[in-house]
Amino acid sequence: MSVQLPEVVERYFRTSNGGDIPRVVDCFCTDATVIDENQTHQGIDAIETWQREAQQAFTYRVEPLEAVHEEGRLIVKTRVVGDFPGSPTELDHVFLLQDGRIRSLEIA
Numbered sequence: 001m002s003v004q005l006p007e008v009v010e011r012y013f014r015t016s017n018g019g020d021i022p023r024v025v026d027c028f029c030t031d032a033t034v035i036d037e038n039q040t041h042q043g044i045d046a047i048e049t050w051q052r053e054a055q056q057a058f059t060y061r062v063e064p065l066e067a068v069h070e071e072g073r074l075i076v077k078t079r080v081v082g083d084f085p086g087s088p089t090e091l092d093h094v095f096l097l098q099d100g101r102i103r104s105l106e107i108a
Contacts, residue, residue, distance in 0.1 A: 003064040008100055009074065017061050021051045028102045035106040058084040065090070072096065 005013075008027050015023040025048045028034075034041040034050055041050040054060075060082025067076045074095040081088040096104040 003067050003076070005064060005067055005076065006074065006097060008097065008102060009076065009095055012102060012105075013062055013064055013078075016051065019055055021048060021055070024051055028105075029098060032102055033104045035104075035108075037107075058082050060084060060087070062093075064093075 012024060012027040015027070025044055028044060028047055030044050032043070032047060034047050036050065036054075039050075041047050060080055063079045063081070065077045065079055067074060069075075074097065076093045076095065078091050078093055079088055080091055092108050094104075094106040094108070095102055
């Protein structure tokens with residue numbers, strides 16, 4: 001990964017690409033929120049379910065391309081490649097971090 005990212009964000013991408021769901025969930029605050037494909041996933045159990053369903057539905061890999069800090073958020077532009085319709089595509093992962101963990105993540 002050539003983009004400089006906070007450790008928890010780097011770990012999030014590394015472990016989500018490897019399919020290690022328990023380690024992915026460890027990146028989040030217990031009451032974190034993830035918004036992906038216009039659906040909101042609130043809390044660790046919902047985030048774990050979201051990860052499992054995404055990994056069961058498709059094989060994919062996310063590569064960070066660049067990162068920008070803006071208004072207290074970290075916006076990471078990524079290239080997502082996999083066996084899903086529209087692959088490859090570029091998406092923004094918008095992180096809000098708190099105490100070394102992910103408080104919220106919006107993928108758009």
